[in-house]
Amino acid sequence: xxxxxxxxxxxxxxxxxxxxxxxxxxxxxxxxxxxxxxxxxxxxxxxxxxxxxxxxxxxxxxxxxxxxxxxxxxxxxxxxxxxxxxxxxxxxxxxxxxxxxxxxxxxxxxxxxxxxxxxxxxxxxxxxxxxxxxxxxxxxxxxxxxxxxxxxxxxxxxxxxxxxxxxxxxxxxxxxxxxxxxxxxxxxxxxxxxxxxxxxxxxxxxxxxxxxxxxxxxxxxxxxxxxxxxxxxxxxxxxxxxxxxxxxxxxxxxxxxxxxxxxxxxxxxxxxxxxxxxxxxxxxxxxxxxxxxxxxxxxxxxxxxxxxxxxxxxxxxxxxxxxxxxxxxxxxxxxxxxxxxxxxxxxxxxxxxxxxxxxxxxxxxxxxxxxxxxxxxxxxxxxxxxxxxxxxxxxxxxxxxxxxxxxxxxxxxxxxxxxxxxxxxxxxxxxxxxxxxxxxxxxxxxxxxxxxxxxxxxxxxxxxxxxxxxxxxxxxxxxxxxxxxxxxxxxxxxxxxxxxxxxxxxxxxxxxxxxxxxxxxxxxxxxxxxxxxxxxxxxxx
Numbered sequence: 015x016x017x018x019x020x021x022x023x024x025x026x027x028x029x030x031x032x033x034x035x036x037x038x039x040x041x042x043x044x045x046x047x048x049x050x051x052x053x054x055x056x057x058x059x060x061x062x063x064x065x066x067x068x069x070x071x072x073x074x075x076x077x078x079x080x081x082x083x084x085x086x087x088x089x090x091x092x093x094x095x096x097x098x099x100x101x102x103x104x105x106x107x108x109x110x111x112x113x114x115x116x117x118x119x120x121x122x123x124x125x126x127x128x129x130x131x132x133x134x135x136x137x138x139x140x141x142x143x144x145x146x147x148x149x150x151x152x153x154x155x156x157x158x159x160x161x162x163x164x165x166x167x168x169x170x171x172x173x174x175x176x177x178x179x180x181x182x183x184x185x186x187x188x189x190x191x192x193x194x195x196x197x198x199x200x201x202x203x204x205x206x207x208x209x210x211x212x213x214x215x216x217x218x219x220x221x222x223x224x225x226x227x228x229x230x231x232x233x234x235x236x237x238x239x240x241x242x243x244x245x246x247x248x249x250x251x252x253x254x255x256x257x258x259x260x261x262x263x264x265x266x267x268x269x270x271x272x273x274x275x276x277x278x279x280x281x282x283x284x285x286x287x288x289x290x291x292x293x294x295x296x297x298x299x300x301x302x303x304x305x306x307x308x309x310x311x312x313x314x315x316x317x318x319x320x321x322x323x324x325x326x327x328x329x330x331x332x333x334x335x336x337x338x339x340x341x342x343x344x345x346x347x348x349x350x351x352x353x354x355x356x357x358x359x360x361x362x363x364x365x366x367x368x369x370x371x372x373x374x375x376x377x378x379x380x381x382x383x384x385x386x387x388x389x390x391x392x393x394x395x396x397x398x399x400x401x402x403x404x405x406x407x408x409x410x411x412x413x414x415x416x417x418x419x420x421x422x423x424x425x426x427x428x429x430x431x432x433x434x435x436x437x438x439x440x441x442x443x444x445x446x447x448x449x450x451x452x453x454x455x456x457x458x459x460x461x462x463x464x465x466x467x468x469x470x471x472x473x474x475x476x477x478x479x480x481x482x483x484x485x486x487x488x489x490x491x492x493x494x495x496x497x498x499x500x501x502x503x504x505x506x507x508x509x510x511x512x513x514x515x516x517x518x519x520x521x522x523x524x525x526x527x528x529x530x531x532x533x534x535x536x537x538x539x540x541x542x543x544x545x546x547x548x549x550x551x552x553x554x555x
Contacts, residue, residue, distance in 0.1 A: 019057040022048065023114075023147065024126030025134055026063035032070050038077075042156040044128045045074055047166040049082040054152075054168060058086045062110065065091045097131040104137045111146040123149035124170065143173050189215065196241045200388045203380040210370060217368050218242045219249060224320065224340040224365045228348075229372030230502070232425030235343035238372065239301040242341060246299065252339065254298025257291050262307040267328065269312050274319070276328040290327060292319055295338035305365070306346035306357055313358045320364055340365065347476045354480060375422040375429060376503045382415045385426065389433035401437040403445040410447065414454055418513050421461040421503055432457060470495040477544060494538060497531075498545055507531060507542045 024045055031045045032038075049056050059078055063071040068091070075087045092106050116123070125142050127135045141147050151171040158167070192215050193208075194201075202208055217225065225242070227235040236258065243256040264272055275290025292300060302308070308316070319325040320340060324333045342365050351357035375382065386408075394400045403411070414420055415429075422428050436445045436453050473495040474483050483491070497514060504510035511527025535541055 018120055018122040020055060020124065021058045021060065021121050022056050022124045022126055022152065023060045023149065024048070024062070024128075025130035025138070026061055026067060026071050026074060027129030028064070028067045028070060030129060031074050034069075034073055042166045043074075043077075044154045044166070045126070046077050046081060048126060048152065048154050048168060049078050049085050050165050051168060056082060056085045058088065060114075061087060061089045062092050062107075063089060064094050064097070066093075098133050100133050100137070103131075103133050104140070107134070107137050107141055108146060111141055116148055118148050123147060124152040125149045126152050126154070128154045192219070192245055195245060196238065198237065198241065198388065200381075201384045202378070203384065204373075204378045207373065207378055207381065210372075214238070214242070214370055215245070218245055219251070221368060222339055223367045224342060226365045226369040227341060227343045227372060228369060229345065230374045230425055231345050232427035233372040233374055234426055235372055236301065236303055239299070239303075239341045239343065243299040243301075246339075252298055254296050254338070255294060256299050256301070257295040257338075258301040258303065259291055260303045262304045264308070264312070266309075269309060270315070270328040273312060274315055274325050274327055275330075275334070277330040287327075292325065292336045292338060293334060296336040298338060299341060300338045301341045301343065303343040304345070305342040306344045306348055306351055310356075310358065313361045317358065317361045317364060320361075350476060350479075354475075374503065375425045376420070379416040382429070383412055385429060386411070386415075386433065389430055390437065393434060393437045397437075399437075399443055401440055401443045401445060403450075407445055407447050407450055411450055418504070418509060419458065421457075423461055423503065428457070473498050477540060478538070482538075497534065498540075501531075501542065501545045 027044055031043050033041065033043065045059075045061065048054070049059065061071060061075060071089055071091075075089055078085055078087045090110065092110060094102060094106060096102060125138050125147050127138050130138070138147070139151065142149050142151055151173065152168055153171060154166055154168045156166045193211050196211050196215055196218075202211075214225075227238060229235060239258070240256055243252070246252045259272065261269075270276070271288060271290065273291050275288045275293055278286050302316075315325055319336065323337050324335045326333055348357050348362050348366075352359045352362055375385075390401055415422075424431075432453060435456070436449050439449050439452075440446065470491050471483070474486075474491060477498065486494070497510075500513055501507075501510045504513065506528075508528040511529075511531040515527045515530060532542070535545075
């Protein structure tokens with residue numbers, strides 16, 4: 015085994031290390047004292063000093079061999095105009111580190127951070143933490159008792175935090191708590207969803223750019239946005255308010271006024287200035303739900319506000335500012351809206367840096383049970399009444415909830431309403447088989463309502479261009495829209511095929527429902543992937 019040489023890199027302490035008379039040996043001098051510890055032999059000391067203190071540096075370099083004859087001392091002059099100028103100090107030490115011939119295979123490095131200005135110490139720490147110095151830190155201090163005399167004491171700090179079990183465990187616990195917080199404490203089981211939340215937690219803490227949450231209505235976009243805000247605020251990353259608005263409720267001048275504010279007299283009824291939602295979110299978080307519903311004029315204003323943090327209130331001629339972070343939500347396919355001229359391409363590019371798709375409840379059947387427990391707990395908190403169900407009723411509910419018969423078209427809103435109704439109607443705080451059977455029939459009746467023409471157009475617009483839609487007969491529009499809806503609510507192509515062809519599959523010798531559905535979609539230049547949304551950073555969920 016090769017014994018490595020120990021090399022210390024340190025700054026000259028122009029005050030603490032100084033001294034030219036015999037009295038200096040009675041004082042604690044950090045650089046000299048570090049070399050006096052028999053349990054920490056130093057083979058080489060690299061002393062960095064300002065040429066203004068050359069005499070002191072020469073004295074220190076002469077004294078080190080007197081206390082440690084085996085220590086080689088090398089001095090490096092590094093001129094500094096101001097040792098408290100962070101930019102200058104960091105650049106100087108960075109240049110030293112870049113030019114130094116490190117040999118970690120044969121040498122073990124310590125960076126001494128006791129001497130120098132506080133700024134110099136901080137820069138040494140940062141350069142060691144970033145591995146520009148492939149070293150550990152060494153901190154020295156005077157002795158806390160007279161018997162140690164001027165030798166003092168030392169402590170070695172390794173910045174590889176993975177080596178500290180308690181620290182690693184604490185950081186791991188904090189991450190786990192943050193992810194649980196984003197999930198409202200629900201112990202979700204879906205591997206893909208948990209990976210999604212892990213990504214969102216990391217981005218929420220480390221990024222300030224806009225976040226785009228996509229997914230069907232009721233998938234939890236609004237609740238997640240608020241949780242992200244609360245997580246960032248708990249980390250002191252934002253200090254302002256959480257401001258939420260559904261863009262589908264904003265139209266015309268009212269949209270401009272609500273978002274960007276207005277000045278007095280901007281329009282009839284504008285009797286006083288209004289700050290607007292963007293200014294209300296200054297230093298906070300603005301959640302624009304259904305951002306795809308914003309008009310093009312509002313989109314242009316929003317883009318300017320995102321890029322410059324400045325904008326004009328409606329009717330005003332003086333710009334105002336707001337340093338807000340944006341989270342946008344949508345259940346629309348924004349790239350298609352861009353192609354059709356309903357959404358600005360530059361705004362999509364600005365908000366599409368971090369895009370996360372929240373899957374619907376049917377795409378997470380394994381998470382229905384923990385969400386059932388969550389909804390029952392929420393009901394108990396709100397009404398102070400704990401409602402339960404027997405093992406048999408619970409099993410029957412989960413069997414239905416996870417089957418193809420359960421559409422969950424409004425996702426968690428459906429589940430919340432379902433549990434609330436059953437809990438309210440349960441005698442003695444216990445959901446019975448009869449209450450469950452009645453609720454299942456109610457859900458099925460609600461989900462079986464036929465789609466209207468407007469629904470057809472909205473569904474088809476999300477996957478087909480306007481020109482293609484116009485070429486379809488009304489019959490084909492209705493049929494294709496229904497097929498697309500079933501596909502989006504299904505966990506797989508095979509699952510969708512089983513639902514769509516359930517009546518005739520018994521009469522066929524081979525029941526390849528997935529292939530049959532695939533061929534039907536191909537008639538319209540569609541495939542399964544084109545109907546399924548994508549996850550963060552292009553990953554399919």
